[in-house]
Amino acid sequence: MLCLETSNLCHRYSAAEAVLHDIALAVPQASIYGFLGPNGAGKTTTLRLLLGLMRKQRGSISIFGRNLDTHRVEILRQVGSLIESPSLYEHLTAAENLALLQRIHRVPAARIAEVLERVGLGGARDKRAGAFSLGMKQRLGIAAALLHRPALLILDEPTNGLDPNGIIEIRALLTALNREEGTTILVSSHLLAEVERLASHVGIVHRGRLLFQGTLEALRRERHGAARVALHTADDSHALRVLADAGIAAHGSEHGLLLPPMPPPHIAALNRRLVEQGVEVYAIGAEGGDLESIFMNLIGSRAA
Amino acid sequence: MNRVFLAALRCEWLKRRRSLGAWLVIAGAFFTPAIIVLVRLVRRAGLPQLYADPQFWTLHWRNAWESMAIFFMPMAAILATSLVVQIETRNNAWKQVHALPLHTATIFFAKFAVILLMLAQFLLLFVFGVWLSAVLPALLPGGVAVPPAPPLRQFFADTALYYLDCLPIVAAQYLLSLRFNHFVAPIGMGFLAWVAALSALSWEHANLVPYAYTMLDFLRDNPEARRAVVSSGMHGLALGWFLLLTAAGYVVFATKAQKG
Numbered sequence: 175m176l177c178l179e180t181s182n183l184c185h186r187y188s189a190a191e192a193v194l195h196d197i198a199l200a201v202p203q204a205s206i207y208g209f210l211g212p213n214g215a216g217k218t219t220t221l222r223l224l225l226g227l228m229r230k231q232r233g234s235i236s237i238f239g240r241n242l243d244t245h246r247v248e249i250l251r252q253v254g255s256l257i258e259s260p261s262l263y264e265h266l267t268a269a270e271n272l273a274l275l276q277r278i279h280r281v282p283a284a285r286i287a288e289v290l291e292r293v294g295l296g297g298a299r300d301k302r303a304g305a306f307s308l309g310m311k312q313r314l315g316i317a318a319a320l321l322h323r324p325a326l327l328i329l330d331e332p333t334n335g336l337d338p339n340g341i342i343e344i345r346a347l348l349t350a351l352n353r354e355e356g357t358t359i360l361v362s363s364h365l366l367a368e369v370e371r372l373a374s375h376v377g378i379v380h381r382g383r384l385l386f387q388g389t390l391e392a393l394r395r396e397r398h399g400a401a402r403v404a405l406h407t408a409d410d411s412h413a414l415r416v417l418a419d420a421g422i423a424a425h426g427s428e429h430g431l432l433l434p435p436m437p438p439p440h441i442a443a444l445n446r447r448l449v450e451q452g453v454e455v456y457a458i459g460a461e462g463g464d465l466e467s468i469f470m471n472l473i474g475s476r477a478a
Numbered sequence: 479m480n481r482v483f484l485a486a487l488r489c490e491w492l493k494r495r496r497s498l499g500a501w502l503v504i505a506g507a508f509f510t511p512a513i514i515v516l517v518r519l520v521r522r523a524g525l526p527q528l529y530a531d532p533q534f535w536t537l538h539w540r541n542a543w544e545s546m547a548i549f550f551m552p553m554a555a556i557l558a559t560s561l562v563v564q565i566e567t568r569n570n571a572w573k574q575v576h577a578l579p580l581h582t583a584t585i586f587f588a589k590f591a592v593i594l595l596m597l598a599q600f601l602l603l604f605v606f607g608v609w610l611s612a613v614l615p616a617l618l619p620g621g622v623a624v625p626p627a628p629p630l631r632q633f634f635a636d637t638a639l640y641y642l643d644c645l646p647i648v649a650a651q652y653l654l655s656l657r658f659n660h661f662v663a664p665i666g667m668g669f670l671a672w673v674a675a676l677s678a679l680s681w682e683h684a685n686l687v688p689y690a691y692t693m694l695d696f697l698r699d700n701p702e703a704r705r706a707v708v709s710s711g712m713h714g715l716a717l718g719w720f721l722l723l724t725a726a727g728y729v730v731f732a733t734k735a736q737k738g
Contacts, residue, residue: 265496
């Protein structure tokens with residue numbers, strides 16, 4: 175069952191500048207959906223449209239099975255969000271910032287201390303938000319999103335500004351929320367490694383187009399497809415001739431010679447053959463499998 | 479008033495805590511009374527004659543309202559409205575406000591109501607300050623009797639009409655503050671509009687200028703005014719401008735393509 179679904183979502187800032195093309199997100203209930211893409215890919219624009227922060231131009235958005243256009247207020251009662259930098263009133267304390275939202279969401283006042291404790295700000299409740307570090311502000315922004323126990327959390331790069339320890343803590347917090355309370359989490363990031371550690375489902379957006387959507391397992395298969403064997407030798411042209419004789423398609427690149435992925439025993443055999451043919455092998459390693467390579471692979475496969 | 483609107487109003491009221499707008503209301507309300515006290519303490523020799531005047535409260539009230547109606551009240555409306563809206567812009571918080579489960583009208587009118595309440599607070603503090611500025615000079619240097627009870631009913635009736643006169647400025651500034659993100663734009667435009675209204679006071683159609691009503695109200699019965707000001711029907715016109723500008727402000731707010 176889907177918690178959030180979009181179809182044919184398009185957006186343009188001007189006639190010449192289309193930022194989203196036919197985005198069709200499908201976020202399953204109780205999943206952690208990693209919305210992955212480089213900066214400027216259209217992640218934040220998509221998330222802002224999902225929250226009604228921008229006027230939708232084309233397409234449809236359905237959350238909890240209801241149309242956002244006609245049920246915006248009912249939907250937002252069950253949604254917590256953090257878009258770009260946290261929205262905090264710097265002249266108010268951490269507790270006062272949450273008290274504002276507590277009044278709107280009509281949750282018990284005790285919940286303020288609870289969420290502050292949960293994000294590690296229990297000792298800073300009476301400190302003004304303006305005196306917070308970037309990481310503390312981010313934590314308070316997450317606390318604000320969690321305050322009313324939303325069924326869906328929409329977080330735009332929530333670990334921005336956090337130190338490595340903070341990143342681990344927030345990741346653990348989100349995982350626990352998802353596991354213990356069944357909260358569906360839609361989290362955007364430009365870091366594949368970050369999403370891999372957190373998400374159960376992934377959507378990859380690039381230049382406003384959704385290039386991939388599926389489970390993390392399916393992404394790993396794509397990633398495997400993007401991986402190459404990189405070969406560094408003393409004489410690449412000689413090595414290319416040896417490889418061609420062995421029926422292996424290889425080509426030169428800035429990373430050395432790139433070969434299609436192959437099982438480890440084949441790599442060992444290939445190394446032996448090169449050495450026997452008088453090619454000095456400096457290094458053999460894996461190349462690709464990073465976000466950029468997956469993008470290139472996905473773009474290549476869509477173009478084909 | 480439904481519960482959701484009340485919750486939004488309480489939320490907006492909390493936001494103004496410790497804000498520049500909140501301090502401005504207090505400082506602005508007591509500024510003129512403080513000056514009156516200071517001047518009377520410096521010129522204490524004239525106090526017995528002043529305090530013995532049977533028209534003491536009328537003269538004192540008019541004296542206090544002179545700078546208020548001409549300058550401080552329009553300025554307070556311009557600054558307080560812009561600063562309250564600026565709380566959201568400066569803290570990059572509009573996006574959070576719009577992601578709350580609130581209708582656009584609730585967001586718009588809750589914030590507007592807070593500005594109107596702040597203006598009322600400003601005037602009530604001013605009235606208290608006016609009373610205090612009459613009593614303090616009598617108590618501090620001594621030598622004159624504390625004035626009798628002021629005509630409070632008249633004070634509040636006058637204040638209510640000044641409040642009504644100021645509403646078009648608040649509505650216009652609210653519209654401008656919602657339209658322009660940088661606070662300099664609404665404050666600058668408001669200041670220019672006030673200067674224009676000041677220049678238009680002796681114009682035959684001055685009663686059509688939305689920023690002029692507090693000034694017209696003060697000057698209409700003033701024998702010292704250089705020429706008669708046109709103030710006919712100004713309270714009705716002020717209310718009309720207020721409703722028109724509020725409606726325009728709501729349209730601007732509700733039709734913004736980017737909300738935060």
